[in-house]
Amino acid sequence: MVLDCLSDPIRLAIVYQLAQQERVSSELCCGDFTGLAGKSNLAYHFAKLRECGLMLTRVAGTNRFVRLRREDLDARFPGLLDAVISSAAKDADRLQLLGEFEETAAGGS
Amino acid sequence: MVLDCLSDPIRLAIVYQLAQQERVSSELCCGDFTGLAGKSNLAYHFAKLRECGLMLTRVAGTNRFVRLRREDLDARFPGLLDAVISSAAKDADRLQLLGEFEETAAGGS
DNA sequence: TCCCTTGTTCAACGATTATTGAACTATTGA
DNA sequence: TCAATAGTTCAATAATCGTTGAACAAGGGA
Numbered sequence: 493m494v495l496d497c498l499s500d501p502i503r504l505a506i507v508y509q510l511a512q513q514e515r516v517s518s519e520l521c522c523g524d525f526t527g528l529a530g531k532s533n534l535a536y537h538f539a540k541l542r543e544c545g546l547m548l549t550r551v552a553g554t555n556r557f558v559r560l561r562r563e564d565l566d567a568r569f570p571g572l573l574d575a576v577i578s579s580a581a582k583d584a585d586r587l588q589l590l591g592e593f594e595e596t597a598a599g600g601s
Numbered sequence: 602m603v604l605d606c607l608s609d610p611i612r613l614a615i616v617y618q619l620a621q622q623e624r625v626s627s628e629l630c631c632g633d634f635t636g637l638a639g640k641s642n643l644a645y646h647f648a649k650l651r652e653c654g655l656m657l658t659r660v661a662g663t664n665r666f667v668r669l670r671r672e673d674l675d676a677r678f679p680g681l682l683d684a685v686i687s688s689a690a691k692d693a694d695r696l697q698l699l700g701e702f703e704e705t706a707a708g709g710s
Numbered sequence: 711t712c713c714c715t716t717g718t719t720c721a722a723c724g725a726t727t728a729t730t731g732a733a734c735t736a737t738t739g740a
Numbered sequence: 741t742c743a744a745t746a747g748t749t750c751a752a753t754a755a756t757c758g759t760t761g762a763a764c765a766a767g768g769g770a
Contacts, residue, residue: 495613495685499605500728522747533729535748554737554746569688575680576604582677609758631717642759644718663716663767 494569497544498576502528503537507546510560511577519550519557603678606653607685611637612646616655619669620686628659628666 498504505528513520525534538558541547545564550557565573607613614637622629634643647667650656654673659666674682 493608493610494688495604496608499602499608501602502728504604523745529728530730531747532731532749536728539748556747568691569684571680571684572688575678575684579603579678579681611758632715638758639760640717641719641761645758648718660766665717 494544494546494565494572497540497546500537500540502533503541503546504576504580506537506541507560507573508577508580510547510558511573514560514562519559522549522556522558603653603655603674603681606649606655609646609649611642612650612655613685613689615646615650616669616682617686617689619656619667620682623669623671628668631658631665631667 498507506525509525510520522534522538528534529537538547538549541558542549545561545568547558547560550559560573562573607616615634618634619629631643631647637643638646647656647658650667651658654670654677656667656669659668669682671682
């Protein structure tokens with residue numbers, strides 16, 4: 493289920509980053525998450541996130557761009573995604589993973 | 602974390618029942634959940650739910666009454682609980698556990 | 711006091727699940 | 741064509757988690 497998918501810290505961090513990215517562009521490249529885990533581990537988590545309908549992947553040459561299935565999620569689980577994201581933002585302090593990630597990939601706001 | 606706690610179907614069913622109960626009285630007895638799992642298994646899930654701050658227990662004689670920590674949860678994770686509950690209500694059809702439970706414990710609406 | 715009920719704790723088992731490295735596919739560019 | 745890059749898939753390991761039964765503690769009622 494979706495909750496089970498979101499209960500993993502790495503997947504939550506991925507979803508959180510994708511949600512942050514929604515303000516700017518809609519997509520991120522798979523390689524932008526290498527700060528969170530190894531390549532194959534990331535592919536594993538991406539597969540999980542795809543399976544439960546949280547995100548989808550667009551193939552573009554040798555890159556793959558991922559983004560949240562925002563509309564489907566809001567339709568099926570109203571308010572859930574926003575609640576999870578805002579809650580995750582609150583204790584983002586505890587997720588040093590995110591801190592490291594933002595330094596390397598987002599370059600600060 | 603709270604999401605990890607809610608990702609288990611039995612714990613979700615417990616939380617769902619507690620949320621339903623909020624309209625009537627605020628509490629339920631531990632023994633009211635025996636339709637969901639065995640005694641020791643329930644105690645295990647209750648402990649998990651207590652650990653992550655989802656519910657609390659009041660001892661009354663030989664019984665123990667449990668209820669949601671609604672205020673604390675709404676303060677710390679705004680909208681999360683309601684989103685989870687309403688989503689759980691949507692596909693309550695798939696949770697036959699709930700169906701069985703309502704028959705034996707709630708006796709219909 | 712004795713027994714029964716209620717619920718927790720403990721130890722053990724089984725089953726998922728996350729993580730890792732290596733092999734593989736596909737695309738780009740020289 | 742050859743090498744390099746981006747991701748996925750596979751197999752194996754490690755770790756976590758859920759489930760079960762038995763033993764235990766605490767109250768209530770006869």
